[in-house]
Amino acid sequence: MSTAFWWQQAFRQADEQAAAAARQRQTQLTKPAGSLGQLEQLAITLAGLQGRERPSIGQPWIAIFAGDHGVVEEGVSAFPQAVTGQMLHNFVNGGAAISVLARQLDALLDVVDLGTAVPLPPLPGVRHLQVGAGTRNFAREPAMSQAQCLQALEAGRDSVRRARAAGAELFIGGEMGIGNTTAAAALACALLGQPADALVGPGTGLDSAGVAHKAQVIERALVLHAAQLNDPLQVLRHLGGFEIAALAGAYLACAEQGLPALVDGFICTVAALCTVRLNPACRDWLLFAHCGAEPGHRLVLDALQAEPLLQLGLRLGEGSGAALAVPLLRLACALHNEMATFAEAAVSDRPV
Numbered sequence: 260m261s262t263a264f265w266w267q268q269a270f271r272q273a274d275e276q277a278a279a280a281a282r283q284r285q286t287q288l289t290k291p292a293g294s295l296g297q298l299e300q301l302a303i304t305l306a307g308l309q310g311r312e313r314p315s316i317g318q319p320w321i322a323i324f325a326g327d328h329g330v331v332e333e334g335v336s337a338f339p340q341a342v343t344g345q346m347l348h349n350f351v352n353g354g355a356a357i358s359v360l361a362r363q364l365d366a367l368l369d370v371v372d373l374g375t376a377v378p379l380p381p382l383p384g385v386r387h388l389q390v391g392a393g394t395r396n397f398a399r400e401p402a403m404s405q406a407q408c409l410q411a412l413e414a415g416r417d418s419v420r421r422a423r424a425a426g427a428e429l430f431i432g433g434e435m436g437i438g439n440t441t442a443a444a445a446l447a448c449a450l451l452g453q454p455a456d457a458l459v460g461p462g463t464g465l466d467s468a469g470v471a472h473k474a475q476v477i478e479r480a481l482v483l484h485a486a487q488l489n490d491p492l493q494v495l496r497h498l499g500g501f502e503i504a505a506l507a508g509a510y511l512a513c514a515e516q517g518l519p520a521l522v523d524g525f526i527c528t529v530a531a532l533c534t535v536r537l538n539p540a541c542r543d544w545l546l547f548a549h550c551g552a553e554p555g556h557r558l559v560l561d562a563l564q565a566e567p568l569l570q571l572g573l574r575l576g577e578g579s580g581a582a583l584a585v586p587l588l589r590l591a592c593a594l595h596n597e598m599a600t601f602a603e604a605a606v607s608d609r610p611v
Contacts, residue, residue, distance in 0.1 A: 264409075264492075265416070270514035270540045278307030281314070287600040287608070295594060297566065298587070301546070302595035305588070308519045308544060309428070313596045316588045319366040319429040319521075320422035321578050322509060323350055323357060324415065326501030327376040327393030328438030329402065330480075335441045335473045337464040340376040340393070346435050347372055351384035356575055357433055360582035367425055369418050373411055373501035388414055390501050397445065398480045401487075401497045408496040408504050415508025416515070423516050429588070430520045432509050432527055433578020434502045437463070440553065443529040445477045445498040447559050449488045450532055454478070458555030460525075460574075491536035499533070506530035507537065514541040521546045521588070522565075523581040524573060525553035532559055548584035549573055 440462035
């Protein structure tokens with residue numbers, strides 16, 4: 260007998276009346292139709308998701324999910340796993356890129372440690388969940404138990420609930436975990452039916468030989484877990500990471516709670532792909548911030564029919580690309596809400 264999971268319920272739907280009203284307003288603003296490009300559609304989309312003709316982006320919620328990866332023992336990363344815990348210190352001490360961006364945006368920062376390979380003392384400002392001491396090596400065995408995968412998904416859901424309770428109008432997920440571009444590439448290969456060469460990149464700085472080795476490790480894992488790769492939950496469990504599962508849980512919860520999510524880079528976009536495979540209705544609640552430098556990012560965006568807002572050659576992660584796109588969302592809303600209509604400005608709305 261199959262188990263029913265919380266994400267298999269019917270999710271909230273966008274408010275079509277609010278979107279239609281916003282679309283009509285766009286036709287009345289003092290500009291040629293379509294002249295603001297993606298910003299026009301962005302305002303209309305946000306209006307539908309927020310259920311009001313005039314959307315706004317007040318205080319964003321930025322959740323950083325951290326976890327280590329057993330596959331690092333295969334030599335797929337240029338950095339040691341101790342960096343994951345060190346960066347948790349940096350996040351809450353205000354020195355990381357996302358910490359700077361959160362201050363500039365007046366965003367709330369939620370830092371969640373799902374499990375590091377190197378034990379950490381309790382850090383003020385970090386939620387330590389201890390799902391495990393990192394995942395297991397998916398080149399040899401499943402990355403997570405079923406219970407761990409479900410716990411990580413629930414951790415993402417809990418962050419969205421906190422965001423809702425705090426009155427956030429936008430959710431941004433970020434990640435930290437040495438080895439997580441390997442896990443993300445493996446997930447994308449399995450979900451898209453692509454070879455590793457099509458999706459593997461340098462991550463934190465591998466050379467060409469390192470990238471080739473990383474692809475070989477992923478190909479071995481795809482063969483090892485082939486029998487489980489028809490079920491998106493099992494793909495996530497066998498090849499994913501705690502932080503990737505938490506991101507997927509958060510995106511699913513955004514659809515559950517009716518909170519727009521702004522998706523960051525390669526790893527977050529792969530988590531979004533997992534999310535849409537788990538429940539396609541989640542797709543409507545996802546906005547995509549940027550196309551990064553990791554080679555597989557564009558393929559995953561295309562699979563999601565996503566039009567990212569920025570292309571800046573980013574590959575940092577942490578939610579940084581999504582944070583950089585927040586001002587664009589705010590400006591799209593301001594233009595939509597504050598521009599005069601042709602009638603208000605006494606401007607002719609037809610060429611003569």
